[in-house]
Amino acid sequence: MTIQLFQTEAATDAVAHAESILETARQLARLTSVDYAGSVSPSDAWTLFSNGHAQLVDVRTIEECTYVGRVPNSLHVAWQTGTSMSKNPRFLRELEKLVPKDAVLLLLCRSGNRSAAAAAAATAAGFTQVFNVLTGFEGALDGEGHRGGLGGWRFEQLPWVQD
Template sequence: MKHLSPKETHAYLQAHPEALFVDVRMELEYLYVGHPPGIVHVAWYEYPEMQPDVPRFVAQVRREAGGDSERPVVLLCRSGTRTLAAGEALEAAGFRNVVNVLHGFEGDTDANFQRGKLNGWRHDGLPWEQM
């Protein structure tokens, strides 16, 4: 699995338009916190279970990728943590080109446990939208 900063990821996506960009956060995060335009939403887990259904996740990503396990898959979550487990699951299922977005959409927490002030997709001024 590759690990790219948000800005590196944005450049990678521009250079690889065939890449599948996947937001693995819960639907509420995706809708109300915001997301990059054009990203595909495939939750790693949802509330209230809060446990991944790995076969469902892999099958849905495979479907979105058109069955092509060689197609680059770029994964985004809140902070870059959920994407590690999701990426490992995809690699175990045969995906060969998985990219993790470091710091995720909202970024790491600062000394006051607040996100969005140190790093992350939004912090870096990259395109995003919300409901």
């Protein structure tokens, strides 16, 4: 009986923690007037995703996912495609095929900029719980024009693979 009670308390704590992360992101979004539910750090995104409280959608190009790396078990819907970085005209249709419009979605790109634009577009199309992952997979450029040293998924040493 004690083990079952402990498991129930742990599950309740995990749900409360997830709700706290999302509510904090929503509050900040209201203060900054973004056009989507909010933004979360890579570590908070991992907490939500790894515990099943959200779906992670990588919006980078397939080339970035292949050659730079990707988060295992995440979904992929490119916001832009190819070396020309043309906006993917099928983005919303592809997203709708993968997830319901009321799902908690965490959008991830290279640095957090494209995923913010994709989050705004998804929200405008009726997705109700779309969050941007701040600093993205690789983070911002440093003073020497390199990524990876100023934040991001890999910088925070969160799980990723490279094919």
